[in-house]
Amino acid sequence: SNKAIILIGGPSKGTRFRPLSLDIPKLLFPIAGKAMIYHHIEACSKIPNMSEILLLGFFQENQLSSFIESATKQFKIPIKYINEVKMLGTAGGLYHYRETILQNQPENIFVLHSDICCSFPLGDLLRFHLENQRICTIMGTQVSKEYANQYGCLVRDENTLELLHYAEKPETFVSNLINCGIYCFKSQFFDQIGKTMNDIKAQQQLQLQQQQQNLIEYPEIIRKGTATENLRLEQDIFVPLAGTDSISVYLYNGFWRQIKNAGSSVYCQDLYFKHYREHKPEILKSGENIIGDVIIDPTATIDPTAKIGPDVYIGPNVKVGKGVRIVHSIILDSSEIKDHACILYSIIGWSSSVGPWARIEGIPNYTPFLYKEDKRKGITIFGSGAQACGEVIVYNCIVMPHKQLDRNYTNEILL
Numbered sequence: 001s002n003k004a005i006i007l008i009g010g011p012s013k014g015t016r017f018r019p020l021s022l023d024i025p026k027l028l029f030p031i032a033g034k035a036m037i038y039h040h041i042e043a044c045s046k047i048p049n050m051s052e053i054l055l056l057g058f059f060q061e062n063q064l065s066s067f068i069e070s071a072t073k074q075f076k077i078p079i080k081y082i083n084e085v086k087m088l089g090t091a092g093g094l095y096h097y098r099e100t101i102l103q104n105q106p107e108n109i110f111v112l113h114s115d116i117c118c119s120f121p122l123g124d125l126l127r128f129h130l131e132n133q134r135i136c137t138i139m140g141t142q143v144s145k146e147y148a149n150q151y152g153c154l155v156r157d158e159n160t161l162e163l164l165h166y167a168e169k170p171e172t173f174v175s176n177l178i179n180c181g182i183y184c185f186k187s188q189f190f191d192q193i194g195k196t197m198n199d200i201k202a203q204q205q206l207q208l209q210q211q212q213q214n215l216i217e218y219p220e221i222i223r224k225g226t227a228t229e230n231l232r233l234e235q236d237i238f239v240p241l242a243g244t245d246s247i248s249v250y251l252y253n254g255f256w257r258q259i260k261n262a263g264s265s266v267y268c269q270d271l272y273f274k275h276y277r278e279h280k281p282e283i284l285k286s287g288e289n290i291i292g293d294v295i296i297d298p299t300a301t302i303d304p305t306a307k308i309g310p311d312v313y314i315g316p317n318v319k320v321g322k323g324v325r326i327v328h329s330i331i332l333d334s335s336e337i338k339d340h341a342c343i344l345y346s347i348i349g350w351s352s353s354v355g356p357w358a359r360i361e362g363i364p365n366y367t368p369f370l371y372k373e374d375k376r377k378g379i380t381i382f383g384s385g386a387q388a389c390g391e392v393i394v395y396n397c398i399v400m401p402h403k404q405l406d407r408n409y410t411n412e413i414l415l
């Protein structure tokens with residue numbers, strides 16, 4: 001059988017998702033109308049003999065339980081949350097919970113990062129993985145040279161398709177083939193992780209002994225040297241295994257993007273919409289005042305004179321008034337957009353309101369793969385319950401929850 005593990009991390013890493021991560025964990029933020037990791041789970045559910053999907057991270061369980069319950073029901077695959085208690089690193093949790101992961105002897109284990117969007121070609125990845133017979137396959141994709149070193153960089157032997165060299169976010173250019181954060185492992189790969197973990201522990205033990213011999217006068221220093229369980233898949237496992245005939249690299253040519261901050265979900269939504277246009281156009285809305293790719297929840301009420309699209313998602317119970325214009329935006333549950341308001345490149349959080357003739361605008365930054373934030377360019381984001389009065393102009397701002405805006409603002413974070 002097959003299994004999948006989604007590395008979901010924890011709340012400490014969601015800071016760049018503020019203010020939206022104040023309401024729900026980043027991995028549940030809706031992109032193209034579905035939770036960020038719904039897209040991962042949907043792809044996993046299409047793999048035959050998928051026995052279980054495990055979410056590995058350190059969020060509070062109750063923040064995830066209703067999502068897990070409904071996804072389990074929809075996809076009819078057991079989905080379980082494993083709470084790491086403390087941050088163990090991208091491989092530490094895989095090692096620590098290996099018994100749970102290897103329960104019922106899965107042959108192939110997919111591991112996916114939560115904070116990425118792509119078409120998740122897991123079937124193709126699996127076929128490639130089985131053909132190449134190595135204990136690990138990394139999905140790689142090509143990005144332009146100037147962004148490559150923000151990622152794990154891969155050097156592949158084009159004849160054997162083996163990973164020859166791995167450099168995690170190198171300072172200098174290594175390769176424009178980068179690690180997508182999607183892997184397929186044989187169960188034996190976990191032995192390899194275990195071996196590495198033991199090597200690291202043995203090394204730490206040795207250092208500790210040396211310290212004890214040299215520093216008997218400073219016992220407080222000795223105590224700090226105790227072994228850690230943190231293990232990084234990239235630097236601790238892939239780097240030493242590269243070039244040992246253990247890892248293959250599958251080349252993926254479709255769309256791929258990281259979701260590091262709230263604004264990037266607007267661009268990821270565009271990518272998913274384009275994908276839907278080709279693969280399941282039936283979920284996109286059409287109509288006289290609908291332009292391009294749009295999804296509108298059936299419980300939303302939209303005035304027929306409002307013009308929506310391209311690339312807009314409108315959530316449940318949203319109200320959109322007369323003459324409203326919405327472009328490249330995400331409007332979340334129960335918000336109200338009053339008559340003639342205009343919304344461009346923005347995310348309007350839950351239960352927010354935008355007054356008549358207001359203009360809420362972000363500045364798109366289409367530089368792909370740039371995850372360092374450029375303060376001069378950004379999607380405008382309203383935290384939940386934020387309110388803009390009629391006629392105000394809000395340009396390139398981040399608005400904290402429940403804030404009321406009664407004048408114009410440009411390039412500000414509104415606390």
Ligand code: GDD
Pocket residue numbers: 007008009010056057058084087088089090093112113114115116150151152153168169178179180181234258
């Ligand atoms: N369970 C768990 N525990 N998950 C974690 C932990 C941890 O301690 N640390 C990170 N994660 C999860 C994150 O939630 C995310 O889904 C994924 O692991 C990777 O996150 P980061 O550690 O922030 O790494 P990165 O995104 O900067 O870079 C990684 O991903 C790139 C692709 O998106 C690296 O693997 C790069 O090589 C890769 O190119």
Ligand code: GTP
Pocket residue numbers: 165166167168169170171172173174239
């Ligand atoms: P460690 O060896 O684990 O310390 O990691 P590293 O890959 O960062 O260090 P290494 O000594 O291998 O490389 C020194 C510098 O060259 C670092 O800036 C690396 O990012 C970079 N580098 C690593 N591998 C390559 C490579 O294959 N080509 C090029 N051009 N640079 C590389």
